[in-house]
Amino acid sequence: MPGIGRRSAERLAFHLLKADEPKAMALARAIADVKRAVKHCSVCSNLTDADPCPICEDSGRDRSRVLVVEQPKDLIALEQTGMYRGLYHVLMGRLSPLDGIGPGELTVAELMARLDTPAKNPGAVRIEEVILGLNPTLEGDGTGLYLAEEVRKRGVRVSRLARGLPTGAQLEYVSKAVLADAIEGRREMQ
Amino acid sequence: MPGIGRRSAERLAFHLLKADEPKAMALARAIADVKRAVKHCSVCSNLTDADPCPICEDSGRDRSRVLVVEQPKDLIALEQTGMYRGLYHVLMGRLSPLDGIGPGELTVAELMARLDTPAKNPGAVRIEEVILGLNPTLEGDGTGLYLAEEVRKRGVRVSRLARGLPTGAQLEYVSKAVLADAIEGRREMQ
Numbered sequence: 475m476p477g478i479g480r481r482s483a484e485r486l487a488f489h490l491l492k493a494d495e496p497k498a499m500a501l502a503r504a505i506a507d508v509k510r511a512v513k514h515c516s517v518c519s520n521l522t523d524a525d526p527c528p529i530c531e532d533s534g535r536d537r538s539r540v541l542v543v544e545q546p547k548d549l550i551a552l553e554q555t556g557m558y559r560g561l562y563h564v565l566m567g568r569l570s571p572l573d574g575i576g577p578g579e580l581t582v583a584e585l586m587a588r589l590d591t592p593a594k595n596p597g598a599v600r601i602e603e604v605i606l607g608l609n610p611t612l613e614g615d616g617t618g619l620y621l622a623e624e625v626r627k628r629g630v631r632v633s634r635l636a637r638g639l640p641t642g643a644q645l646e647y648v649s650k651a652v653l654a655d656a657i658e659g660r661r662e663m664q
Numbered sequence: 665m666p667g668i669g670r671r672s673a674e675r676l677a678f679h680l681l682k683a684d685e686p687k688a689m690a691l692a693r694a695i696a697d698v699k700r701a702v703k704h705c706s707v708c709s710n711l712t713d714a715d716p717c718p719i720c721e722d723s724g725r726d727r728s729r730v731l732v733v734e735q736p737k738d739l740i741a742l743e744q745t746g747m748y749r750g751l752y753h754v755l756m757g758r759l760s761p762l763d764g765i766g767p768g769e770l771t772v773a774e775l776m777a778r779l780d781t782p783a784k785n786p787g788a789v790r791i792e793e794v795i796l797g798l799n800p801t802l803e804g805d806g807t808g809l810y811l812a813e814e815v816r817k818r819g820v821r822v823s824r825l826a827r828g829l830p831t832g833a834q835l836e837y838v839s840k841a842v843l844a845d846a847i848e849g850r851r852e853m854q
Binding site: 544547605639640641643 | 733734737738740747748796801812822824827832836839840845848849851852853
């Protein structure tokens with residue numbers, strides 16, 4: 475398990491052996507329950523205990539926009555900003571040809587189905603904008619270029635999250651690549 | 665001196681006392697020379713040994729654009745990207761009312777003079793765009809808002825460096841403020 479080495483594993487095992495039976499059983503049951511109850515949403519692939527997930531079910535959200543992320547934890551981070559009121563689509567990874575991860579290993583077909591067949595999108599609303607919220611890394615960018623082409627073929631607008639200076643940073647300490655993005659993407663002030 | 669504590673200072677002093685005379689004198693002369701030779705450019709306030717500085721003198725640059733930065737080291741960082749071919753203006757700080765730093769303590773009047781009187785800008789070229797390259801901090805933003813208003817009064821376009829995800833970052837680890845900027849500033853992909 476991540477973050478648990480030989481020593482920690484030993485300590486945990488002995489702790490469970492010393493614990494009274496109901497406590498150990500409660501943990502066993504909690505693990506079994508979580509595996510049984512938490513599924514992927516059949517629409518957006520986010521982790522959920524209801525299907526479709528509460529976000530897809532929320533009729534107060536703008537269902538004509540879909541923000542595409544790599545992992546459920548990216549969705550959680552974006553959702554916590556409170557700045558976005560559309561739907562999501564979780565790719566469950568990114569394209570990585572060297573590791574044998576192509577579009578078939580991700581939920582690309584499910585995303586395209588939502589674009590092609592409005593009935594597959596919550597509320598049967600036609601998707602008008604796909605926002606790419608992939609990591610600003612080499613593989614994230616590659617995945618973004620591939621998706622942008624596929625989405626545009628379908629006549630749907632594609633945008634991506636802004637790239638530039640992170641709020642709170644100091645110009646003199648950020649990398650050249652970040653400064654280049656910041657110059658290239660500069661915005662008129664209203 | 666920054667980064668030199670009591671111990672380092674002692675070590676340096678003893679090193680100079682042990683060094684042969686010509687070496688110590690060479691260092692003394694170098695320090696005196698640098699203070700004599702390096703001045704602020706009378707146009708952009710950048711550090712330079714010639715006045716105007718080589719950037720202001722370079723007729724190959726686009727003299728209708730001025731990128732405003734807080735410090736000479738910000739200018740150096742932006743210049744190293746090779747992405748910008750216009751001129752600069754160094755404010756020599758930022759507005760900070762609590763520390764008693766107002767527009768009078770900065771080179772704001774010099775910037776406005778360059779806008780008002782093309783003859784004061786290299787090549788007597790009229791400035792058409794002011795790009796604010798201040799630090800993405802509270803004080804930097806405050807300074808930016810003040811300058812934007814002053815520049816706009818003169819009918820000149822104002823833009824600012826892009827704010828958003830820093831290249832190479834992971835969505836799940838960046839702050840909420842950065843994610844909010846990234847959503848708010850998202851860009852259509854061509």
